[in-house]
Amino acid sequence: MEEQNFNPVIEAVVSIRHLAISASDNWTAMNKAGSIIQSNLKEAASLVKKYANLSTKDQWLSEFNKYMDNLGHLKVILNSAIDKIKSKNSVGISEGWEKHLQFSKNIASNLSDLETIGKSSLPENELEHWKSIWSEIYNSHDRIQNEASACGIQLKMIESYSPDEVDELTDTILKNIPPKYSKEEAHQYSDEYMKAYEAIKKEATQKKNLWDRFLDILAGGTQQTPAQRVMMQRWVDGEKGELH
Secondary structure, eight states: OOGGGOOHHHHHHHHHHHHHHHHHHTTHHHHHHHHHHHHHHHHHHHHHHHHOOHHHHHHHHHHHHHHHHHHHHHHHHHHHHHHHHHHTOOTTTTTTTTHHHHHHHHHHHHHHHHHHHHHTTOOGGGHHHHHHHHHHHHHHHHHHHHHHHHHHHHHHHHHHSOHHHHHHHHHHHHHHOOSOOSHHHHHHTHHHHHHHHHHHHHHHTTSTTHHHHHHHHHHTOTTSOHHHHHHHHHHHHHHHHHHO
16 A cells, blocks of 8 residues: 555554454464465475576575575564463563564565576466466465564553453454455445444543553554654544543
8 A cells, every 4th residue: 555545544443453353363364374375385496496497496495494594583473472462461572572573574575585586497388377376475474464463463452451451452343343354455445444443442432541552552553654653643642632
């Protein structure tokens, strides 16, 4: 989505949606997406092995090893975060979490390089197959990033709220959020999302300022660009002005 079309309300509701899904399915979506990536990478590697020369194969293997190293670090961080979310353990909750974004960026770079390296070795009749493989890989990587973003929100909630407050806000989200998932769908069904947002806000504002603190968490999202974060913060400040 282009930055000039950034809508803070829609972005907030999408973040809430990701949070709700992660809370309800216990992160099975992340594991499933990871399995899809590994399966497709195995298929891509078989094409490289079949068609590439020795130099290209060496390049592929070197980049793949970098990918696996970054993936190993990211899994350690995410597993630790998930354990803390499940146990609602706020001890050392932020430690190491900020590193996840850099490893995620590294992995995205590794995948892009692997696609480019392999494509250069393929005959014309395999290019559509290659494109299909990498479309699935990138879609799955996007899903993992969405789950990781929700993970960051949940960690901040555990850090900011008591366990009972986390349960209260999560119940409110699950009760009101619409079933659509992606940012594209959020903008397509903006009226539906706005109704859900208003319902969540109305209920949450009655619960010991849970909404105010949740807005602060959303405004500090690590996935936002600096410009988006400024816009979100301005919106948050405006919302609070209406509530007090």
